Amino acid sequence: MYKLEYFFLRLVYFFFSHLPFFTAKYFADGLAFVAGSLIGYRKKVVVENLTRIYGENWPRPQKQFIKETYRHFIYLWMELMQTPKLTPETFKKRIRVDNIDVLREALDEGRGVLLLTGHLGNFEWINSGVSLMGFPFAGITKKQSNPYINTFVTALREKWGSTIIHTREGMREGLRFLKKGGILGLAADQYAGSRGVTVKMFGLDTPTFAGPAVFHLRTGAPLVFIAAERTAYGRFTFHFEKMACPRFQETSDEAIAAIMQCYNNYLEKWIRRYPEQYFWTHRRWKNLMSPESEPNK
Numbered sequence: 667m668y669k670l671e672y673f674f675l676r677l678v679y680f681f682f683s684h685l686p687f688f689t690a691k692y693f694a695d696g697l698a699f700v701a702g703s704l705i706g707y708r709k710k711v712v713v714e715n716l717t718r719i720y721g722e723n724w725p726r727p728q729k730q731f732i733k734e735t736y737r738h739f740i741y742l743w744m745e746l747m748q749t750p751k752l753t754p755e756t757f758k759k760r761i762r763v764d765n766i767d768v769l770r771e772a773l774d775e776g777r778g779v780l781l782l783t784g785h786l787g788n789f790e791w792i793n794s795g796v797s798l799m800g801f802p803f804a805g806i807t808k809k810q811s812n813p814y815i816n817t818f819v820t821a822l823r824e825k826w827g828s829t830i831i832h833t834r835e836g837m838r839e840g841l842r843f844l845k846k847g848g849i850l851g852l853a854a855d856q857y858a859g860s861r862g863v864t865v866k867m868f869g870l871d872t873p874t875f876a877g878p879a880v881f882h883l884r885t886g887a888p889l890v891f892i893a894a895e896r897t898a899y900g901r902f903t904f905h906f907e908k909m910a911c912p913r914f915q916e917t918s919d920e921a922i923a924a925i926m927q928c929y930n931n932y933l934e935k936w937i938r939r940y941p942e943q944y945f946w947t948h949r950r951w952k953n954l955m956s957p958e959s960e961p962n963k
Contacts, residue, residue, distance in 0.1 A: 683751070752794055781851045782853070783851065789894055884917070911924070
């Protein structure tokens with residue numbers, strides 16, 4: 667089964683990596699229609715997440731908003747397949763950078779930088795984009811269960827010089843990278859369950875992984891938020907923002923909770939700006955979900 671999954675992924679990659687962006691967009695739109703309207707991939711999860719947050723006052727009419735959500739969801743993965751087309755020559759055409767001095771000033775402190783984001787816009791291109799800007803970047807990510815796909819996706823993510831660290835070695839290798847003055851990228855907005863700290867997001871109790879807080883407290887590395895806003899298929903604006911979080915002298919449960927609450931506040935702010943670009947298919951509030959939403963639908 668692993669080899670069959672890998673073969674299918676390589677077919678998709680071969681197809682999309684050779685298409686121009688404007689052509690790939692039309693195929694991506696078709697796949698978004700299939701995923702959202704025909705298959706309804708995790709549609710109950712999407713609706714329940716959004717209803718929990720917005721009630722009856724969705725940012726746009728429900729049918730339109732769901733359509734936009736699936737479009738951005740599919741765009742993300744198709745753009746990942748087109749990563750080879752993001753080159754030093756095409757970078758400025760594909761990615762506009764807003765407030766880059768925030769990142770440079772944080773690096774000048776000499777303690778490395780914690781570059782935090784969420785599953786918003788095209789978070790997959792952050793590692794390639796930051797590396798193409800000439801910065802030393804490493805991202806922590808979960809290892810794929812399929813070893814063939816894991817090797818393939820890791821190579822794709824590392825194509826332009828970034829380093830991928832898998833979560834099992836995340837703390838040790840992440841600390842080492844920060845001590846060398848590098849930029850460590852983290853997205854801590856997946857369901858953490860009992861392993862996380864429960865803080866608020868959209869006013870809801872949200873179990874959140876504490877990794878960013880632990881790294882910050884152990885190294886003093888400054889916190890910078892990045893939002894990769896999609897402005898069109900294959901085009902983005904990277905927004906950098908200095909995070910003004912509470913300061914602590916030592917690690918404690920209180921300190922970790924306060925820093926992760928700060929992270930959720932920044933993430934929520936950017937989600938509210940571009941809500942259709944968030945990963946609503948993820949069971950972020952599994953602790954609050956109804957049993958009917960639990961199956962992978």
